[in-house]
Amino acid sequence: MESTQIQKYPIYLVGNPNVGKSTLFNALTGMRQHTGNWPGKTVTVAVGEAQWEGKRFEITDLPGTYSLSGFSPDEQVAAQAISECSDGCVVVVCDGTCLERTLILALQVIECCRRVVVCVNLMDEAVHRGFSIDSKALSETLGVPVVLTAAGREEGLIELLGAACSVMEQPPMENRHFPNPIAAAEEITAKCVSRTHPEEPWRLVLDKILVSRRYGVPILLAILFLVVFLTVTGANYPSQAMAWLFDWGYELLNALLETSPPWLRGLLLNGIYQTCTTVLSVMLPPMLIFFPLFTFLEDVGYLPRMAFLLDRPMCRCGGCGKQALTLCMGLGCNAVGVMGCRIIDSPRERLTAILTNAFVPCNGRFPTLILLGSIFFPGAGSALVVAACILAGVLVAMGTSGVLTKTVLRNQDSTFLMELPPLRRPRLGKILLRSVLDRVLSIALRTLKVAAPVGALLWILGDLGVLQSISDLLHPLGLILGMNGVILLAFFFALPANELLMPVIVMVLSGAGSLGDTACAADLLLQNGWSWQMAVCTMVFTLFHWPCATTLMTIRSETGSNAKTAAAAALPTAVGCILCAMLHWFFGKFCG
Amino acid sequence: MEITLDQLRPGMDASVVRIDTKEVLRRRLKDFGFVPGTLVRCCYRSPRADVSAISFRGSVLALRRRDLARITGRL
Structure with missing residues (x-):
């Protein structure tokens, strides 16, 4: 990049839906963001900017995806962006309350990208529910930096930018292979995650009432x-x-x-x-x-x-x-x-x-x-x-x-599969409310x-x-x-x-x-x-x-x-x- | 004993043996880490048992009865 311009470090956020990726993006970029269509696709991608120690980061919030071989337009955009991002760093956002499943995508990304940071988000909730994650062991096993964050509380954001920055300033790492990502995720989770206390019963009880035959x-x-x-x-x-x-x-x-x-x-x-x-x-x-x-x-x-x-x-x-x-x-x-x-x-x-x-x-x-x-x-x-x-x-x-x-x-295909995330205590933050406000205002303008x-x-x-x-x-x-x-x-x-x-x-x-x-x-x-x-x-x-x-x-x-x-x-x-x-x-x- | 997963009642555990659903759903399930060998549990079902909440690997998925009927598990 030319020396006359301040270098911008590109960061791509990728992760499963419902892991707080957009909250993380909003927390990192604040109001400095805009959304636009991905070239050639009707998929909106948000791009924003963040600064840390005088360095500027251009952060792209890719659509939520469960795998890199998906077929929906959203997932294709995410996969395409990851395969083309030789210049930047991919941050895989995982869910601290459900690390095993979200690691499957992380392992796929580590396989095909050479600059990766794994971000384990929703850590506030994970700690609350009794999950303890050994980030050092996780980082050693994966061979990439691991940062624990709680985007809703703006915790761990600076560490995340720092890790992304150091990854981009170092030579790219060796490619690693995980022939069976599902088995690998299971093994890694067993090694790095422990429980400090079991699941609180109220979640299950409340859940059962909310979907019960009589009261649902x-x-x-x-x-x-x-x-x-x-x-x-x-x-x-x-x-x-x-x-x-x-x-x-x-x-x-x-x-x-x-x-x-x-x-x-x-x-x-x-x-x-x-x-x-x-x-x-x-x-x-x-x-x-x-x-x-x-x-x-x-x-x-x-x-x-x-x-x-x-x-x-x-x-x-x-x-x-x-x-x-x-x-x-x-x-x-x-x-x-x-x-x-x-x-x-x-x-x-x-x-x-x-x-x-x-x-x-x-x-x-x-x-x-x-x-x-x-x-x-x-x-x-x-x-x-x-x-x-x-x-x-x-x-x-x-x-x-x-x-x-x-x-x-009549002849179109149909399947139904839906994730049921755990019931949570509401964490309506200013970030969340502001994104609602933004959406309403953009509709009003239109x-x-x-x-x-x-x-x-x-x-x-x-x-x-x-x-x-x-x-x-x-x-x-x-x-x-x-x-x-x-x-x-x-x-x-x-x-x-x-x-x-x-x-x-x-x-x-x-x-x-x-x-x-x-x-x-x-x-x-x-x-x-x-x-x-x-x-x-x-x-x-x-x-x-x-x-x-x-x-x-x-x-x-x-x-x-x-x-x-x-x-x-x-x-x-x-x-x-x-x-x-x-x-x-x-x-x-x-x-x- | 082998059963199809639509017969799995709330609280019961099984290990997935075979997935004979449509290819689209099979690939989707694989993305979630739902493959033969996965340990699953039925958390609860919808009022008429048309949809079951199946938990595995720390997450919960809602699946329809007609799809679960094509997945075999061992108790």
């Missing part, structure tokens, strides 16, 4: 209900606070733009600003409550148990238990749910899960459902309305999965990119006074579906984010120049002749129509196929149209 499913439903309840009720307050703050910002900007021409002010403020802030104030608070709760469940190890319990019903619909998890993530945000489908290894089930994820209502659709529910079914209460809608969404998602796997996707131009378009069309004519044009189609032109128009403009649906309806009905305040929606809807039948059809179409733009973009990047993305948009739309038309016919026949 009720506990699961109670937890899900609690998560949704906390999200729905908890989001109200920050939502109102943000709306108030954005109103204040509106006044401020209005004063600043006072001298500018009215059309510019209208376009920027009533168009773009109003649309973006409406989306943000409705979208961010529930996501910021839902995802930390979900991460908490993931962290204590409950999620795999949930998949374990739900595998049977999902299996009957051609899915697998992991699809249940992605559906639950979809409750928070369908885009995240679609990304979560990566945990499903079998291609058929993964595609089914991606295509049907938008059937469960994300929390961007909750406000619409709650608002319509409270206006037209005042006795029901918002929790019940949301629960009924989620149930409907899940049932239709499962039904559609079943139909898909028995028809178009949404704003679409919301801004659509907001501008909405304002222009409103200003030209053509919104009404467009809705008249859509009116006949709306009637067939038991709705009306205004509602269909609003669904089109809610493409960037479902949060926009009710504000657009209020805007068109009230004839205002910008998005409406939904607080006064009740009177407005009743004045414009909404019936409860129409509200039901609107709610059904809210559940089942094209996914929002962010979700569609995510599906495009996850599947890498325009056809599959189109299918993901067409499928729920078709279901929604059929259901709405049937409901309309049914209401006409039996409810006057």
Whole structure:
């Protein structure tokens, strides 16, 4: 490397899933990281930077893998990177609570790389559970440096960078061979790991209760209900606070733009600003409550148990238990749910899960459902309305999965294998919370990119006074579906984010120049002749129509196929149209 | 005595003798260190016994009944 540039030491992190690799990566790099696609593959790889004693390290977080001969895109990327990294150091991350299994990968890596450091992570938990690991003996047996870390507590990070640095500054070591890595891992573990005290009984007892015949499913439903309840009720307050703050910002900007021409002010403020802030104030608070709760469940190890319990019903619909998890993530945000489908290894089930994820209502659709529910079914209460809608969404998602796997996707292969990590005490650290925050913010940014131009378009069309004519044009189609032109128009403009649906309806009905305040929606809807039948059809179409733009973009990047993305948009739309038309016919026949 | 692993009840141990599952699953299991000779134990099963939690080498895997029925073990 040129002397003018500071030398960067490349480090590649590799390891099994669930060994705290990403936590280690975040702890090492802090905020100095970015994610990007691996060249030619739809696999995201995070790259970050760390410094130690004036040296700079470029750290690549490779996807989790169980072996170097795997066939999933993730595993191929990891294997390819390791085979090409002659310049850098590979850090194999092992799990201190489960060293034997994670050593199998480490031995494979030591065989094919000449600069390796073995990092035994999760040591805080391992010590707590009574594992004692002799790192010196381990290092001597493996022939590479071994560092014990607890990334969640930021312990052992400096030692790890030091070891990586010394490995890269020394000549590469001799290649070693382990003809039978499984047997070797067993032997090495027997030699280097001892137990100071046996497994505490509470884990096993709790585990048995959580998956038991009698309590398993009720506990699961109670937890899900609690998560949704906390999200729905908890989001109200920050939502109102943000709306108030954005109103204040509106006044401020209005004063600043006072001298500018009215059309510019209208376009920027009533168009773009109003649309973006409406989306943000409705979208961010529930996501910021839902995802930390979900991460908490993931962290204590409950999620795999949930998949374990739900595998049977999902299996009957051609899915697998992991699809249940992605559906639950979809409750928070369908885009995240679609990304979560990566945990499903079998291609058929993964595609089914991606295509049907938008059937469960994300929390961007909750406000619409709650608002319509409270206006037209005042006795029901918002929790019940949301629960009924989620149930409907899940049932239709499962039904559609079943139909898909028995028809178009029939011949694709499927296997199910899932790791059940031990139940853990939660260790929600700032690192973990920050990664949640990062994810939510990146989704919000992606949404704003679409919301801004659509907001501008909405304002222009409103200003030209053509919104009404467009809705008249859509009116006949709306009637067939038991709705009306205004509602269909609003669904089109809610493409960037479902949060926009009710504000657009209020805007068109009230004839205002910008998005409406939904607080006064009740009177407005009743004045414009909404019936409860129409509200039901609107709610059904809210559940089942094209996914929002962010979700569609995510599906495009996850599947890498325009056809599959189109299918993901067409499928729920078709279901929604059929259901709405049937409901309309049914209401006409039996409810006057 | 040889049995297929779907018959392994919670708390029972066995040593894997033969894995006759699909090639994909066999390779996956090998990545986890699940090969003939491995000592396994059934930790618990799902409510209808459709999925079993099988522990070996310090980790626990969930496997479906129809896959376990193709794996032979010795008690």
